[in-house]
Amino acid sequence: MNEIEDDAEAAGAAAAEAPALCPRCQKPVALCVCEALTEHRGKVQVLVLRHPQEKDRVLGTAKMIEQQVPGSKVVTGLSWRNLGAVLKKDAEPKEWGVLYQGAKAARPGKDAAPLVAVDKKAAPLEDQQAGLKGIKGIILLDGTWSQAKTLWWRNAWLLKCRRLVLAPSQPSAYGKLRREPRRDSLSTLEAAALAVSVLERDDKLYDRLTAPLRLLVQKAGGKQA
Ligand SMILES: [Zn+2]
Numbered sequence: 001m002n003e004i005e006d007d008a009e010a011a012g013a014a015a016a017e018a019p020a021l022c023p024r025c026q027k028p029v030a031l032c033v034c035e036a037l038t039e040h041r042g043k044v045q046v047l048v049l050r051h052p053q054e055k056d057r058v059l060g061t062a063k064m065i066e067q068q069v070p071g072s073k074v075v076t077g078l079s080w081r082n083l084g085a086v087l088k089k090d091a092e093p094k095e096w097g098v099l100y101q102g103a104k105a106a107r108p109g110k111d112a113a114p115l116v117a118v119d120k121k122a123a124p125l126e127d128q129q130a131g132l133k134g135i136k137g138i139i140l141l142d143g144t145w146s147q148a149k150t151l152w153w154r155n156a157w158l159l160k161c162r163r164l165v166l167a168p169s170q171p172s173a174y175g176k177l178r179r180e181p182r183r184d185s186l187s188t189l190e191a192a193a194l195a196v197s198v199l200e201r202d203d204k205l206y207d208r209l210t211a212p213l214r215l216l217v218q219k220a221g222g223k224q225a
Pocket of ligand 1: 022027
């Protein structure tokens with residue numbers, strides 16, 4: 001057998017193993033989350049910068065943001081010239097907040113608000129109300145901690161955006177399903193949902209937007225949990 005036939009055989013085997021994807025939610029049919037997807041037309045847009053090596057397609061949640069929040073975007077890459085280049089329209093970085101914890105940032109205390117505006121050194125701003133006022137969009141970095149760090153350092157324009165950190169009051173719904181590096185942090189969807197619900201002052205929004213993740217975890221982990 002020559003190499004070409006080998007490749008063809010390997011490709012055929014891979015196709016046979018790959019589960020069919022739901023055309024709407026893009027999850028394997030057995031893990032379809034469509035019934036839990038909602039549509040939220042709000043004031044705050046979401047932009048997800050996804051590291052090219054972020055491969056967690058089956059359990060990934062970034063696409064659920066696009067599917068639920070019209071106007072939101074998930075883009076894959078390592079660096080972009082500026083915010084406008086990513087959004088493909090004029091954008092004022094000061095009207096956008098980037099969610100980035102950073103290794104040195106002190107974690108907000110237990111009594112902290114769920115969304116905290118911080119300065120360049122990740123220290124909470126004196127005036128939180130002013131810090132969160134007028135934010136029209138939030139940016140999330142999707143990937144492992146080190147991938148997020150790479151995205152942060154490769155896109156200097158992020159420093160022109162406001163900087164935000166999350167202090168979630170409940171752990172991620174991922175629980176044991178999630179791989180180690182992000183175990184104690186929220187999924188991309190949960191982080192976006194929390195930030196948007198705070199900025200739009202809608203208490204019920206978090207549960208609505210994260211419903212597909214809970215369904216995914218239930219379907220994917222029901223047996224092993
Ligand atoms: Zn589906």
